Amino acid sequence: MKLSLVISTSDAAFDALAFKGDLENGMKMAKNIGYDAVEIAVRDPKVVDPEKINSLKKEIGLDISAIGTGQAYLAEKFSLTSEDEKLRSGAIERLKEHVELSSNIGGLVIIGLIRGMVGSRKKENVVDMFVEGVREVAEYAKRFGVKLVIEPLNRYESDFLNTADETAQIIESISMDNVGLLLDTFHMNIEERNIEGSIRKHKDILMHFHVADSNRWAPGYGHIDFRSIFKTLFEIGYDGYISVECMPLPGGTEFSSKKAYEYLSKILNGR
Numbered sequence: 001m002k003l004s005l006v007i008s009t010s011d012a013a014f015d016a017l018a019f020k021g022d023l024e025n026g027m028k029m030a031k032n033i034g035y036d037a038v039e040i041a042v043r044d045p046k047v048v049d050p051e052k053i054n055s056l057k058k059e060i061g062l063d064i065s066a067i068g069t070g071q072a073y074l075a076e077k078f079s080l081t082s083e084d085e086k087l088r089s090g091a092i093e094r095l096k097e098h099v100e101l102s103s104n105i106g107g108l109v110i111i112g113l114i115r116g117m118v119g120s121r122k123k124e125n126v127v128d129m130f131v132e133g134v135r136e137v138a139e140y141a142k143r144f145g146v147k148l149v150i151e152p153l154n155r156y157e158s159d160f161l162n163t164a165d166e167t168a169q170i171i172e173s174i175s176m177d178n179v180g181l182l183l184d185t186f187h188m189n190i191e192e193r194n195i196e197g198s199i200r201k202h203k204d205i206l207m208h209f210h211v212a213d214s215n216r217w218a219p220g221y222g223h224i225d226f227r228s229i230f231k232t233l234f235e236i237g238y239d240g241y242i243s244v245e246c247m248p249l250p251g252g253t254e255f256s257s258k259k260a261y262e263y264l265s266k267i268l269n270g271r
């Protein structure tokens, strides 16, 4: 298992230069700490230069573990289940662009907030729209050898797909081998009855793993039992990334990223 760090970048559309600056600084910081990869959020792949990212990857010696897509929902309301046809087809087209970016720079494409919300609608109808949308993107992704991961989010962030079971059921109905599950300890701590049990139950589709402690501080500063979780991940033979996605606490981005790395690598090395 390799360690990755989610790095924050400013909105690429409005300030492409700042995005590259942030990216370069974030990648250098992650490398200096010891991480193997970074995970980035990209609102619009059209304004990202894959050649530049690839040269940074090479120069710094770091991989891209995953690409987050939620900014397209937050800033532009693109959603795979929007009632507005333009926003729904826009989400599909945008995700296909994320797929192309991924085929260029690497990383799984994350389906988080871009799933949209159920609201007052009938859940079955929303599920059907979602399955259809993800399938279209997944078929496109298959041509590029790219994988998509769907992430259950806790109830305070979304009213659609909160648990590993619900999400796994949808992944089963999509039934494509390039669509898998992303589990995040912060969300699991709120929604799962038993974190280790859910990991074990869905081991066959688990493709990516986010870690933050119970308070979304760096692992080690809350009450999640990472020793037990990592033992479970070892036992199921998980070989994807462990990606640190926490608030810059304690002590700011660099300090918390360093503390997270030290704490997790100690556990991974059995100390």
Ligand code: LER
Pocket: 070, 112, 113, 151, 153, 157, 184, 210, 245
């Ligand atoms: C994204 O990976 C995530 O966990 C969300 O909570 C971010 O909104």
Ligand code: MN
Pocket: 151, 184, 210, 245
């Ligand atoms: Mn997450």
